[in-house]
Amino acid sequence: MPRLKKTVAMVGMMGAGKTAVGTAVARQLGVPFLDSDDEIVRAANRSIAEIFDRDGEPFFRARETEVLGRLLRGEPCILSTGGGAFLSEVNRQMIAENGVAVWLRADLNLLWQRVRHKTTRPLLRTANPRETLRALYESRVPFYSLADVVVDAIPDLSVEGMAERVVAALAARPDVLEGDEA
DSSP states (O other): OOEEOSEEEEEOOTTSOHHHHHHHHHHHHTOOEEEHHHHHHHHHTSOHHHHHHHHOHHHHHHHHHHHHHHHHTSSSOEEEOOTTGGGSHHHHHHHHHHEEEEEEEOOHHHHHHHHTTOSOOGGGOSSOHHHHHHHHHHHHHHHHTTSSEEEEOOTTSOHHHHHHHHHHHHHTOTTTEESSOO
């Protein structure tokens, strides 16, 4: 089994598959999977929607940076980040210094298909969530494009198939993945 040398931070929009694909990548590589949003929820003992409602987005983003810093200093793992995490210069720098960013690039229609029925997305609690998603997408793509590795989401590909694509992309990076048939 190939050996992961540094943490892989999965970045991209809500609905891109960071958690599902990241979990499968971690399983394929035999390393832990962590989700920064889950860690924030655990630390705050509140849902992300509750944190946004009670404390606001700036408070959430500050906690997100603290949690990312802690997780990036741990053992190499697959780390799913929140959709907005990679917008922060500080977060991008921490990821660059301690790991590698993988952008799961999905088009707007695929993202909308995946998130339109979810009620757990505080940023989409608007009068026109499709338009809100489009605006978020357009504002975030320039940041995501700064990621070290880009893997395109293929709508009909299984989660395992997408994970294999991510592992193959990582295998091209000897600074990230080393070992046998990688």
